[in-house]
Amino acid sequence: xxxxxxxxxxxxxxxxxxxxxxxxxxxxxxxxxxxxxxxxxxxxxxxxxxxxxxxxxxxxxxxxxxxxxxxxxxxxxxxxxxxxxxxxxxxxxxxxxxxxxxxxxxxxxxxxxxxxxxxxxxxxxxxxxxxxxxxxxxxxxxxxxxxxxxxxxxxxxxxxxxxxxxxxxxxxxxxxxxxxxxxxxxxxxxxxxxxxxxxxxxxxxxxxxxxxxxxxxxxxxxx
Amino acid sequence: xxxxxxxxxxxxxxxxxxxxxxxxxxxxxxxxxxxxxxxxxxxxxxxxxxxxxxxxxxxxxxxxxxxxxxxxxxxxxxxxxxxxxxxxxxxxxxxxxxxxxxxxxxxxxxxxxxxxxxxxxxxxxxxxxxxxxxxxxxxxxxxxxxxxxxxxxxxxxxxxxxxxxxxxxxxxxxxxxxxxxxxxxxxxxxxxxxxxxxxxxxxxxxxxxxxxxxxxxxxxxxx
DNA sequence: CTTTATTTTTAGTCTAACCTAAAAACTATT
DNA sequence: AATAGTTTTTAGGTTAGACTAAAAATAAAG
Numbered sequence: 001x002x003x004x005x006x007x008x009x010x011x012x013x014x015x016x017x018x019x020x021x022x023x024x025x026x027x028x029x030x031x032x033x034x035x036x037x038x039x040x041x042x043x044x045x046x047x048x049x050x051x052x053x054x055x056x057x058x059x060x061x062x063x064x065x066x067x068x069x070x071x072x073x074x075x076x077x078x079x080x081x082x083x084x085x086x087x088x089x090x091x092x093x094x095x096x097x098x099x100x101x102x103x104x105x106x107x108x109x110x111x112x113x114x115x116x117x118x119x120x121x122x123x124x125x126x127x128x129x130x131x132x133x134x135x136x137x138x139x140x141x142x143x144x145x146x147x148x149x150x151x152x153x154x155x156x157x158x159x160x161x162x163x164x165x166x167x168x169x170x171x172x173x174x175x176x177x178x179x180x181x182x183x184x185x186x187x188x189x190x191x192x193x194x195x196x197x198x199x200x201x202x203x204x205x206x207x208x209x210x211x212x213x214x215x216x217x218x219x220x221x222x223x
Numbered sequence: 224x225x226x227x228x229x230x231x232x233x234x235x236x237x238x239x240x241x242x243x244x245x246x247x248x249x250x251x252x253x254x255x256x257x258x259x260x261x262x263x264x265x266x267x268x269x270x271x272x273x274x275x276x277x278x279x280x281x282x283x284x285x286x287x288x289x290x291x292x293x294x295x296x297x298x299x300x301x302x303x304x305x306x307x308x309x310x311x312x313x314x315x316x317x318x319x320x321x322x323x324x325x326x327x328x329x330x331x332x333x334x335x336x337x338x339x340x341x342x343x344x345x346x347x348x349x350x351x352x353x354x355x356x357x358x359x360x361x362x363x364x365x366x367x368x369x370x371x372x373x374x375x376x377x378x379x380x381x382x383x384x385x386x387x388x389x390x391x392x393x394x395x396x397x398x399x400x401x402x403x404x405x406x407x408x409x410x411x412x413x414x415x416x417x418x419x420x421x422x423x424x425x426x427x428x429x430x431x432x433x434x435x436x437x438x439x440x441x442x443x444x445x446x
Numbered sequence: 447c448t449t450t451a452t453t454t455t456t457a458g459t460c461t462a463a464c465c466t467a468a469a470a471a472c473t474a475t476t
Numbered sequence: 477a478a479t480a481g482t483t484t485t486t487a488g489g490t491t492a493g494a495c496t497a498a499a500a501a502t503a504a505a506g
Binding site: 090093094095096100103104107108111112113115116119120123 | 313316317318319323326327330331334335336338339342343346
C-alpha cells in the first residue's frame with residue numbers, strides 16, 4: 001500500500017495520538033491537545049510535528065495545528081491495527097482481563113513485522129473489533145465505521161446493546177465488570193432521573209442504576 | 224526473584240550479548256568482543272559498560288573485561304527467556320519457519336510485562352527448548368544445561384539425534400530444511416572422508432553427505 | 447480596535463547512545 | 477626489560493527527543 005519507512009517509537013506514538021485526536025476534532029489538531037495526551041510539553045510537540053511534516057506524514061502550518069497526510073494516516077492505521085489485534089490476542093488467547101490489555105498492547109503495537117501482524121490476524125481468525133468494541137483496520141488500512149451513540153444521549157424505553165467504551169481506564173472497565181456490563185450486553189433504559197441525569201437500566205432482567213458520568217462513557221447501538 | 228528495574232532497549236541488548244559471550248569465554252568479556260557482536264565501536268561499549276557497572280549489573284575493571292553480577296545474569300536470563308518463548312510462539316502458533324523467528328523475537332524480547340511472559344509460557348505449555356534446541360529459562364531464571372556435542376567431533380558408527388544448531392543464520396537453517404534435518408532427527412555417521420572431513424550420514428534410511436563446516440555447526444546428542 | 451490573556455513557537459539546555467581521534471594501558475617479541 | 481603492536485579508554489563531538497524560559501502570534505474582551 002504505502003512504503004512505511006522505518007519510524008522511531010516516538011514518531012509512531014505521535015502519529016497515533018494525532019490520528020485519535022483528529023477523529024474528534026474535525027479541524028487541525030493543536031500542539032497543546034497533543035501535549036496533553038502525551039503528557040509532554042507543547043514545545044516538544046512543535047519539534048516533533050515539524051519533523052513529521054518534513055517526512056510528509058502530516059501537514060503542518062504554524063499556529064494552525066496538524067493534519068495527517070494519506071501516508072501519515074495509513075501509517076497510523078497500521079499502528080492501530082497492531083494495537084487492537086494484540087488486545088484481542090491478550091484477551092482471547094492469554095486470558096488477560098478487559099482492563100489489563102491496553103498497557104501491554106501499547107508496547108506490542110511498535111513491533112515491526114508485516115508478516116507477524118498478518119499471521120496474528122489470521123491466528124485470531126480475522127477479528128473485526130477489539131475488546132473495547134473498536135474496529136480493527138485491515139492490512140490495507142480499511143476500517144469499519146461503527147455507528148454508536150453514547151448511552152447518556154438515549155431516551156427512556158430504548159433497547160440497545162453495548163458496543164464500546166469511550167473511557168477505557170482500568171477503574172471504569174472494572175466498574176463495568178462488576179455491574180456485569182460487557183460488549184454485546186443488552187441494555188434497556190427503564191428510567192431517567194431529571195435531577196442528576198442518572199439512568200436505571202435493565203440488564204438480563206436485573207435492574208441497575210448508573211450515574212450520568214457512567215452513561216456518558218458507554219457506547220451503545222439501538223436494536 | 225530480583226527487582227528488575229526499568230532498563231532501556233540498549234541496556235538490555237548489552238546484557239544479553241554479555242550473557243552469551245560469557246558462556247564461551249570463561250574469563251571477562253572484552254569490550255572488543257562486545258563491539259563486534261553489536262556492530263558498534265569499542266569506545267561505545269566502554270561507555271555503556273560503565274553505566275551497567277554503576278547499576279550493579281556487571282562487574283567491570285578497566286582493561287580487564289566485564290562479568291555479569293547475579294542481578295545482571297538474572298536480568299539477561301529473563302530476556303533470553305522472552306526471546307525463546309516468542310520463538311516457540313512464532314513457530315508453533317503462527318507457522319513461521321525456522322529461519323524467520325529470530326529477527327522478530329529480537330524485538331519481542333524487550334516487551335516489559337512479567338504477566339505477559341508467564342501467560343505466554345503457559346499458553347505454549349511450558350516449553351523447555353526453543354526451535355533451535357536452546358533451553359528456555361523458567362521464571363526464576365533456572366535454565367537446563369544441555370549436553371550437546373558438535374557433529375564434527377563424533378566418530379563413524381555413532382548414532383545421535385540432532386539437538387540444536389550453533390549457527391542460526393537463515394542460510395544455514397534453510398540448508399538444513401532442504402536436507403530435511405530438524406530438531407530431533409535421528410542421525411548416524413556412516414562414513415568420514417579424511418581429506419576434507421566431510422561426513423556421510425544416514426537420515427531416515429536416506430544418505431546425505433555434509434561438509435565439515437556443516438557438521439561443525441550442528442549440535443547432537445548420542446543415544 | 448486596542449489591550450489583555452492564551453496559545454504556540456523559538457532559542458537554548460540536557461541526557462542517552464552513539465561516533466572519531468588521540469592517549470593510555472596492556473601484550474608480545476626480541 | 478625495552479620497544480613495537482594491539483587493545484582499551486578518554487576526550488570531545490553529534491543526533492534524537494525531551495525540557496524551560498522567553499518571544500511571537502492568535503484569540504478574547506472591553
